[in-house]
Amino acid sequence: MSLLVVGSVAFDDLETPAGRRENILGGSASYFSLAASHLHPVQVVAVVGEDFGPAQYQVFQDRPIDLTGLIRKPGQSFHWKGEYGTDLNEARTLETHLNVFADFHPDLPSAYRNASCLFLGNIDPALQLDVVRQMAARPRWVALDTMNFWINGAREALLEVLQSVDILLVNESEARALTGERTLPRIYEKILALGPKILVVKRGEYGVALLSPLGHFLAPAFLLKDVVDPTGAGDTFAGGFMGFLASTGHTDLQALKRAALMGTVMASFTVEQFGTLGLESLSDNALHGRLAAMHDLIQVVRT
Amino acid sequence: MSLLVVGSVAFDDLETPAGRRENILGGSASYFSLAASHLHPVQVVAVVGEDFGPAQYQVFQDRPIDLTGLIRKPGQSFHWKGEYGTDLNEARTLETHLNVFADFHPDLPSAYRNASCLFLGNIDPALQLDVVRQMAARPRWVALDTMNFWINGAREALLEVLQSVDILLVNESEARALTGERTLPRIYEKILALGPKILVVKRGEYGVALLSPLGHFLAPAFLLKDVVDPTGAGDTFAGGFMGFLASTGHTDLQALKRAALMGTVMASFTVEQFGTLGLESLSDNALHGRLAAMHDLIQVVRT
Numbered sequence: 001m002s003l004l005v006v007g008s009v010a011f012d013d014l015e016t017p018a019g020r021r022e023n024i025l026g027g028s029a030s031y032f033s034l035a036a037s038h039l040h041p042v043q044v045v046a047v048v049g050e051d052f053g054p055a056q057y058q059v060f061q062d063r064p065i066d067l068t069g070l071i072r073k074p075g076q077s078f079h080w081k082g083e084y085g086t087d088l089n090e091a092r093t094l095e096t097h098l099n100v101f102a103d104f105h106p107d108l109p110s111a112y113r114n115a116s117c118l119f120l121g122n123i124d125p126a127l128q129l130d131v132v133r134q135m136a137a138r139p140r141w142v143a144l145d146t147m148n149f150w151i152n153g154a155r156e157a158l159l160e161v162l163q164s165v166d167i168l169l170v171n172e173s174e175a176r177a178l179t180g181e182r183t184l185p186r187i188y189e190k191i192l193a194l195g196p197k198i199l200v201v202k203r204g205e206y207g208v209a210l211l212s213p214l215g216h217f218l219a220p221a222f223l224l225k226d227v228v229d230p231t232g233a234g235d236t237f238a239g240g241f242m243g244f245l246a247s248t249g250h251t252d253l254q255a256l257k258r259a260a261l262m263g264t265v266m267a268s269f270t271v272e273q274f275g276t277l278g279l280e281s282l283s284d285n286a287l288h289g290r291l292a293a294m295h296d297l298i299q300v301v302r303t
Numbered sequence: 304m305s306l307l308v309v310g311s312v313a314f315d316d317l318e319t320p321a322g323r324r325e326n327i328l329g330g331s332a333s334y335f336s337l338a339a340s341h342l343h344p345v346q347v348v349a350v351v352g353e354d355f356g357p358a359q360y361q362v363f364q365d366r367p368i369d370l371t372g373l374i375r376k377p378g379q380s381f382h383w384k385g386e387y388g389t390d391l392n393e394a395r396t397l398e399t400h401l402n403v404f405a406d407f408h409p410d411l412p413s414a415y416r417n418a419s420c421l422f423l424g425n426i427d428p429a430l431q432l433d434v435v436r437q438m439a440a441r442p443r444w445v446a447l448d449t450m451n452f453w454i455n456g457a458r459e460a461l462l463e464v465l466q467s468v469d470i471l472l473v474n475e476s477e478a479r480a481l482t483g484e485r486t487l488p489r490i491y492e493k494i495l496a497l498g499p500k501i502l503v504v505k506r507g508e509y510g511v512a513l514l515s516p517l518g519h520f521l522a523p524a525f526l527l528k529d530v531v532d533p534t535g536a537g538d539t540f541a542g543g544f545m546g547f548l549a550s551t552g553h554t555d556l557q558a559l560k561r562a563a564l565m566g567t568v569m570a571s572f573t574v575e576q577f578g579t580l581g582l583e584s585l586s587d588n589a590l591h592g593r594l595a596a597m598h599d600l601i602q603v604v605r606t
């Protein structure tokens with residue numbers, strides 16, 4: 001299965017209780033592709049500015065990531081500045097400079113249009129819909145992430161694109177804002193009526209819930225002694241999740257569960273370091289070691 | 304193994320988004336013993352007032368609960384009034400009337416003093432210590448629950464009794480208040496130094512974390528469509544957890560994990576109805592059905 005992500009590639013300024021970093025690589029497509037590339041080749045559609053240089057290209061080119069669809073335009077890249085309080089649960093946005101991203105109109109290279117797994121990162125739902133329409137054939141999996149800004153401000157377009165989506169990945173407050181419900185079973189009922197058959201609710205340090213017609217799955221986050229920077233955890237999860245689905249080809253409940261565990265473990269590496277550093281330095285040994293530890297953490301022998 | 308609980312038996316006035324109830328049966332020893340009694344006989348030490356009548360006695364006498372240690376005194380029973388907001392995560396105490404509980408000095412019947420499992424419900428740590436000293440022999444398991452009121456206001460006594468405790472059961476904010484740490488691995492390091500070898504952190508709708516020298520376990524809460532009243536969820540968890548340990552006799556990691564799942568499932572019945580009603584009407588069939596569903600929710604086949 002081929003795997004395609006459409007999203008943002010950005011520079012971030014971050015402040016967390018663990019410290020502060022400026023101009024570090026960020027954006028949904030960055031976290032997604034770096035995570036997924038540990039499992040499967042990835043094609044990227046995004047836009048960057050002239051400040052995106054050889055050092056940044058190198059991060060992706062070190063891995064099986066196809067940058068044919070990464071367009072470089074005159075101007076500056078998307079730039080986000082945010083900070084986290086001690087509970088690390090929610091970022092406070094200090095500044096958003098769209099820059100070249102303001103005129104982003106994804107144009108899929110023809111080689112990308114037959115991708116069998118498509119991840120629509122958190123961008124304007126109108127652009128997400130445009131991407132879906134450019135596909136030559138219906139992908140096996142279309143997954144979508146969004147945020148309260150679009151849920152509240154572009155609801156009509158979001159509802160339209162959701163009709164073409166198999167897997168909705170959102171955090172708990174987004175799931176509640178989208179449906180007006182509080183509990184996961186009630187949220188899932190409403191989501192089913194909107195189109196997606198699979199709902200993945202990201203719960204930060206409390207893990208993830210996956211609801212599907214085949215059955216549901218609840219998994220905790222990996223136990224970490226320290227969290228340095230939660231930025232990108234959700235997109236990293238999505239990269240691990242979709243990368244696993246693309247690599248396995250299976251579509252049963254066990255595959256979905258294992259994909260969720262892979263996303264969870266992948267995200268644990270992201271939050272241990274600033275920006276994409278945890279993913280950049282991730283080895284297969286470390287990944288598989290932590291996956292085994294994750295299984296131990298949740299496994300109960302059935303009597 | 305014999306199982307003993309020392310705690311409160313009370314009347315509660317509750318208001319949640321689902322409704323309001325007055326003068327319903329509550330208290331840590333009530334929830335604990337009703338839950339544990341589905342798994343193992345329980346001995347209760349607590350005090351009630353003259354308002355505790357035949358209807359209340361009947362709730363316990365319908366089950367294998369030994370009330371030799373339930374003392375009835377002149378005056379009114381402990382009475383708590385609380386309310387919950389829409390997120391149901393934390394109760395706001397509106398009124399606390401200690402009544403006969405103000406002079407509670409647990410006096411263990413001689414037949415109770417050889418209990419092999421002891422649960423010290425959330426009462427004054429000085430009383431908890433007094434109970435430990437009345438035991439004829441060191442129980443196999445001593446478990447303790449406490450709250451921020453004692454952590455902040457009776458820290459010395461709490462630290463003293465913790466030295467005799469095997470299993471500490473607290474919620475996440477209590478664990479943080481007690482240790483000054485934020486992440487579970489760091490909290491556990493500090494707890495180990497205080498005495499308890501096993502830490503159970505109750506995370507409400509996000510489930511439970513068990514940390515032990517044998518290994519750790521993270522389990523989600525059971526998926527519920529509606530939560531009516533979270534009162535007693537923690538004591539119900541403790542009853543299911545300790546009742547399982549008392550019934551199995553095993554002390555290995557798998558037994559601890561299964562005990563945690565039992566507590567989790569037991570608590571799901573409590574929060575679906577006001578007060579102890581969910582536990583009073585619980586059938587073995589319903590319990591085992593939900594336990595099987597819980598296994599399905601968390602189980603991943605290892606490849």
